[in-house]
Amino acid sequence: MYPVANYWYYVKRVYRILTYIISGVMMVKLLFNGEPTFLRAVSYFLISFLALHASYKLQLIFHDLGRFIFGLLSGYRFGYLHLFGFRIQKENNRLHIVRKRDKDPIHFLLAPSETDFKNFPVRLYLLGGLIMNTLFTLLFLGVAFLFPSMSLPRFLFLQYVFINILYVLIYGMPVQLSGVRTDTYNALTIPTDYRARCAYFIPKLISYSMINGIRLRDMPQEWFYLPTRDEMFSIIHSRLCSYYVDWLIERGKYTEADEAIDYIYSLDDYRIRNIYTTEIFLSKIFLILVHTKKYEQMKIFYSDAQKERMIRYGSMITVKRTLYIIALLYEKDQEKAAYLKSVFLASKSQFYPTEYESEMELIEIAEACAKEEQIIQ
Numbered sequence: 547m548y549p550v551a552n553y554w555y556y557v558k559r560v561y562r563i564l565t566y567i568i569s570g571v572m573m574v575k576l577l578f579n580g581e582p583t584f585l586r587a588v589s590y591f592l593i594s595f596l597a598l599h600a601s602y603k604l605q606l607i608f609h610d611l612g613r614f615i616f617g618l619l620s621g622y623r624f625g626y627l628h629l630f631g632f633r634i635q636k637e638n639n640r641l642h643i644v645r646k647r648d649k650d651p652i653h654f655l656l657a658p659s660e661t662d663f664k665n666f667p668v669r670l671y672l673l674g675g676l677i678m679n680t681l682f683t684l685l686f687l688g689v690a691f692l693f694p695s696m697s698l699p700r701f702l703f704l705q706y707v708f709i710n711i712l713y714v715l716i717y718g719m720p721v722q723l724s725g726v727r728t729d730t731y732n733a734l735t736i737p738t739d740y741r742a743r744c745a746y747f748i749p750k751l752i753s754y755s756m757i758n759g760i761r762l763r764d765m766p767q768e769w770f771y772l773p774t775r776d777e778m779f780s781i782i783h784s785r786l787c788s789y790y791v792d793w794l795i796e797r798g799k800y801t802e803a804d805e806a807i808d809y810i811y812s813l814d815d816y817r818i819r820n821i822y823t824t825e826i827f828l829s830k831i832f833l834i835l836v837h838t839k840k841y842e843q844m845k846i847f848y849s850d851a852q853k854e855r856m857i858r859y860g861s862m863i864t865v866k867r868t869l870y871i872i873a874l875l876y877e878k879d880q881e882k883a884a885y886l887k888s889v890f891l892a893s894k895s896q897f898y899p900t901e902y903e904s905e906m907e908l909i910e911i912a913e914a915c916a917k918e919e920q921i922i923q
Contacts, residue, residue: 612678617656625655657754672733763796788825800837835875
């Protein structure tokens with residue numbers, strides 16, 4: 547159980563290659579079990595290819611479903627369950643079902659007890675995904691032998707079994723690769739690592755509080771802090787950086803927020819490229835335009851690379867807000883700003899009321915700055 551000097555990206559690629567090899571070997575064996583005609587080969591290839599990618603989706607669905615079920619059994623509080631475009635959400639102690647688009651077929655929010663999250667049971671929750679994957683592997687293995695030898699149904703079930711066995715073995719290893727921790731690694735370390743426990747569960751508590759109408763600024767202060775230098779290279783801790791900066795901004799502590807961002811960007815080897823660093827970059831732009839007025843920094847922080855990232859995460863409410871403020875204060879394009887604000891306002895129903903309220907306040911602050919500049923001119 548030690549960090550491994552490797553890249554998780556390559557592990558996933560090796561896993562994919564192995565699954566293609568296994569699926570290919572099984573398909574060839576099935577094909578030559580009968581007359582290997584061209585039409586039969588093409589049809590078997592298409593079926594195998596589709597079944598392979600369906601297996602990947604099933605793995606993720608079973609994994610998340612397992613964590614959800616075992617999380618509820620462990621006493622976690624239900625926030626929401628998003629399943630195939632529909633979200634079951636608890637609001638004011640009542641369940642609501644709403645239609646909500648999402649690229650993932652399933653994801654959920656469960657929060658530990660707010661008063662005792664430091665000692666809350668975590669192992670069953672963290673291992674629930676692997677447990678569920680293992681159970682379905684055994685189930686599919688049993689179902690496969692209900693069909694005749696070398697038949698197409700048996701091939702499809704066995705294909706899932708062999709692919710999922712690799713998945714369980716690889717993701718069940720207790721290792722940390724390039725800042726990414728496996729579930730088994732988390733299950734072995736988080737119960738005894740207070741800092742890791744906080745980093746893992748505080749974001750869930752924050753999200754749970756937000757869907758229940760609580761703003762960041764009104765949440766417990768101990769939830770918001772800047773991780774240490776070493777912790778920032780772990781994705782499990784990096785989320786806290788953006789939450790800490792957002793919390794400072796919501797409380798009007800702009801100077802502290804700016805200093806925190808500058809410290810994060812001063813780490814030359816800080817290279818976690820995910821949605822959380824995008825959030826920090828968006829906060830920096832807001833502070834430049836509204837607080838420090840160091841417009842020369844926009845050439846650095848509003849580069850072509852950052853513009854591409856904003857396009858990639860264009861559905862985020864923070865991106866919509868930032869684009870509007872840039873047009874208003876930096877580009878000074880009133881027509882463009884008016885259009886971008888209409889886009890922002892039209893997206894209100896897509897986000898939590900607390901999220902929208904927070905972002906609307908930042909927009910009002912930016913608009914006040916724009917009026918001051920007009921008066922001075």
